[in-house]
Amino acid sequence: xxxxxxxxxxxxxxxxxxxxxxxxxxxxxxxxxxxxxxxxxxxxxxxxxxxxxxxxxxxxxxxxxxxxxxxxxxxxxxxxxxxxxxxxxxxxxxxxxxxxxxxxxxxx
Amino acid sequence: xxxxxxxxxxxxxxxxxxxxxxxxxxxxxxxxxxxxxxxxxxxxxxxxxxxxxxxxxxxxxxxxxxxxxxxxxxxxxxxxxxxxxxxxxxxxxxxxxxxxxxxxxxxxxxxxxxxxxxxxxxx
Numbered sequence: 502x503x504x505x506x507x508x509x510x511x512x513x514x515x516x517x518x519x520x521x522x523x524x525x526x527x528x529x530x531x532x533x534x535x536x537x538x539x540x541x542x543x544x545x546x547x548x549x550x551x552x553x554x555x556x557x558x559x560x561x562x563x564x565x566x567x568x569x570x571x572x573x574x575x576x577x578x579x580x581x582x583x584x585x586x587x588x589x590x591x592x593x594x595x596x597x598x599x600x601x602x603x604x605x606x607x608x609x
Numbered sequence: 610x611x612x613x614x615x616x617x618x619x620x621x622x623x624x625x626x627x628x629x630x631x632x633x634x635x636x637x638x639x640x641x642x643x644x645x646x647x648x649x650x651x652x653x654x655x656x657x658x659x660x661x662x663x664x665x666x667x668x669x670x671x672x673x674x675x676x677x678x679x680x681x682x683x684x685x686x687x688x689x690x691x692x693x694x695x696x697x698x699x700x701x702x703x704x705x706x707x708x709x710x711x712x713x714x715x716x717x718x719x720x721x722x723x724x725x726x727x728x729x730x731x732x
Contacts, residue, residue, distance in 0.1 A: 533716030544722040551715035592716030
């Protein structure tokens with residue numbers, strides 16, 4: 502299985518701050534990396550697919566980058582509604598699909 | 610707008626079989642561009658992929674669950690289903706169904722998701 506790790510596991514930042522979450526795959530997955538946002542008590546929602554493509558309707562303050570084994574999700578100006586847990590997921594052809602353990606983002 | 614909705618018992622006894630159905634509305638489950646999948650999340654924990662099915666009935670399962678999982682599709686009802694046998698307390702989780710967008714050039718991702726349904730395994 503491809504193992505996914507994320508750092509940090511949690512963070513607290515102020516409104517307007519730039520926030521970056523990193524995700525690492527245990528083997529190269531090209532750009533087959535997706536990011537999801539999960540708010541408390543809700544289902545996850547797709548933010549970014551293929552490492553850097555913004556899903557329709559997602560605010561432009563979210564961006565993704567990376568390739569190979571190292572990826573990042575950046576929120577350029579943190580907003581109160583961004584309080585959530587963020588998960589990365591590999592979409593590589595090597596099944597099973599696996600998710601990172603999540604990064605919990607809190608607003609100071 | 611495509612929507613998915615899980616349904617099924619919220620309480621299952623240990624050693625019995627968990628059965629859930631996902632009803633797809635606003636689009637056809639027979640679309641050649643997509644798979645349909647199940648993901649679960651134990652309370653307070655992360656996400657675990659269970660498996661996926663194509664409208665033709667072709668399936669892929671997580672190796673860790675493969676011996677106990679069956680995913681099936683009913684195109685006439687626009688539904689797909691999950692059966693997990695011999696459940697234990699470790700199978701207590703919120704179970705989500707989702708459309709799997711499968712591409713050659715960009716990989717696979719899950720979108721949209723159903724709202725999820727909590728299944729508790731307890732006697």
